[in-house]
Amino acid sequence: MATHVDTHGEYHPPGLQHQFEDMKQQEESVSIGMWMFLVQEIMFFGGLFTVYLVFRSRFPMAFAAGSNHLNVVMGFANTLVLIVSSLTMALTVYYAQKGNRNMQVILIILTMIFGATFLGVKVVEYKEKYDDGLVPVTGLNRKVKASAGEEHGEEPAKPCWEGAHEEHEYINPKGEFQWHDCSLAKKAENEGFLTPTEKIGYYNPASGQIDANKFRDKVRIYFWIYFAMTGLHALHMIVGLILMSWLLYKAWKNTFSAEYYMPVEMSGLYWHFVDIVWIFLFPLLYLLGRHFIAHGG
Amino acid sequence: MADNHSEEHHHEEQHIGIPGYLVVFGILVVGTILTYTVALNDLDSILFHGANTLVALLIAFIKMSCVMLFFMHVRWSPRLVWLSAVGSFFWLAIMFAFTMQDYFTRGSGVFGG
Numbered sequence: 158m159a160t161h162v163d164t165h166g167e168y169h170p171p172g173l174q175h176q177f178e179d180m181k182q183q184e185e186s187v188s189i190g191m192w193m194f195l196v197q198e199i200m201f202f203g204g205l206f207t208v209y210l211v212f213r214s215r216f217p218m219a220f221a222a223g224s225n226h227l228n229v230v231m232g233f234a235n236t237l238v239l240i241v242s243s244l245t246m247a248l249t250v251y252y253a254q255k256g257n258r259n260m261q262v263i264l265i266i267l268t269m270i271f272g273a274t275f276l277g278v279k280v281v282e283y284k285e286k287y288d289d290g291l292v293p294v295t296g297l298n299r300k301v302k303a304s305a306g307e308e309h310g311e312e313p314a315k316p317c318w319e320g321a322h323e324e325h326e327y328i329n330p331k332g333e334f335q336w337h338d339c340s341l342a343k344k345a346e347n348e349g350f351l352t353p354t355e356k357i358g359y360y361n362p363a364s365g366q367i368d369a370n371k372f373r374d375k376v377r378i379y380f381w382i383y384f385a386m387t388g389l390h391a392l393h394m395i396v397g398l399i400l401m402s403w404l405l406y407k408a409w410k411n412t413f414s415a416e417y418y419m420p421v422e423m424s425g426l427y428w429h430f431v432d433i434v435w436i437f438l439f440p441l442l443y444l445l446g447r448h449f450i451a452h453g454g
Numbered sequence: 455m456a457d458n459h460s461e462e463h464h465h466e467e468q469h470i471g472i473p474g475y476l477v478v479f480g481i482l483v484v485g486t487i488l489t490y491t492v493a494l495n496d497l498d499s500i501l502f503h504g505a506n507t508l509v510a511l512l513i514a515f516i517k518m519s520c521v522m523l524f525f526m527h528v529r530w531s532p533r534l535v536w537l538s539a540v541g542s543f544f545w546l547a548i549m550f551a552f553t554m555q556d557y558f559t560r561g562s563g564v565f566g567g
């Protein structure tokens with residue numbers, strides 16, 4: 158960096174690359190580049206949000222039923238964890254602009270701790286889904302062998318909208334997707350807001366009743382979307398953590414100053430973007446059917 | 455020369471300072487709590503069908519705007535960054551609208567027809 162002064166014989170800010178006139182031009186080019194990347198990320202996640210929109214508009218009650226099974230406390234806690242990590246990231250940029258090395262290092266470490274906490278909670282949630290037989294891929298759920306004398310794969314004799322709150326030990330020797338509760342569809346049917354599309358989707362055409370298997374398949378669509386969207390989001394968090402590790406190394410070496418801090422600013426943009434995706438995922442995946450069951454309904 | 459150069463563009467503060475960041479953080483936390491509280495109430499039957507989702511998205515949109523404007527410094531960014539940010543949501547809206555106008559007009563059935 159110091160050689161710049163020698164080759165040109167005039168002053169150069171230490172972080173300025175040769176192809177740019179001055180720091181202002183360089184910073185604008187860098188941030189436009191980053192924003193172009195973020196725009197394609199928005200469209201990339203947008204595709205998944207479109208899938209969500211299409212299927213939820215078709216099967217709202219199946220989506221509500223699946224959503225109500227998620228652990229809302231963990232989802233809520235994770236939202237707060239991400240917001241705090243966004244704050245520490247914003248403050249990292251603030252102290253990078255001030256050239257304060259120690260605060261940068263502390264805040265990057267804090268951001269990484271919150272990011273890792275988020276992923277840890279996500280692992281616990283995924284484990285719960287695995288134990289409950291809610292992974293939409295056959296064979297990837299917890300395998301539970303039939304105990305002696307029991308017929309395996311036997312469905313309970315009661316209709317699927319009764320006994321919804323009973324804890325029943327399911328038998329799942331092949332690791333299949335498990336869903337036995339269609340009480341929410343029954344509630345919608347009783348109160349008359351089941352859409353014609355849902356009736357075709359949930360009813361057994363022969364009996365004209367809600368069919369447990371047909372309803373299960375629609376809940377399964379919800380869990381496909383849940384795993385795809387949160388999984389992709391978690392992947393972005395992992396990439397963010399790798400980015401933070403690199404940033405930590407650079408900050409440790411006291412690279413950033415009031416004149417050269419764009420790497421911190423750009424990593425911050427990425428981190429905040431991932432936070433924004435979660436801001437939408439939390440209400441859309443965890444909260445969409447809460448009002449049906451909140452007051453014991 | 456050296457002095458002029460460095461003073462040229464780090465003169466104005468391009469952020470809201472620590473108190474400002476804490477205020478934005480407070481708004482985000484309140485928004486999250488509000489989202490959760492609202493979701494427990496059946497606005498669909500009090501107001502109109504879909505009100506719960508609409509309110510949740512409205513709060514999420516406000517939270518997103520706060521993050522973008524202040525944490526991501528869009529507020530102080532060049533016009534081209536504004537254009538990118540707004541443009542991306544415009545294209546997203548086109549994707550949603552064109553997809554849904556297809557699905558909503560396919561007649562009855564699981565996917566119509």
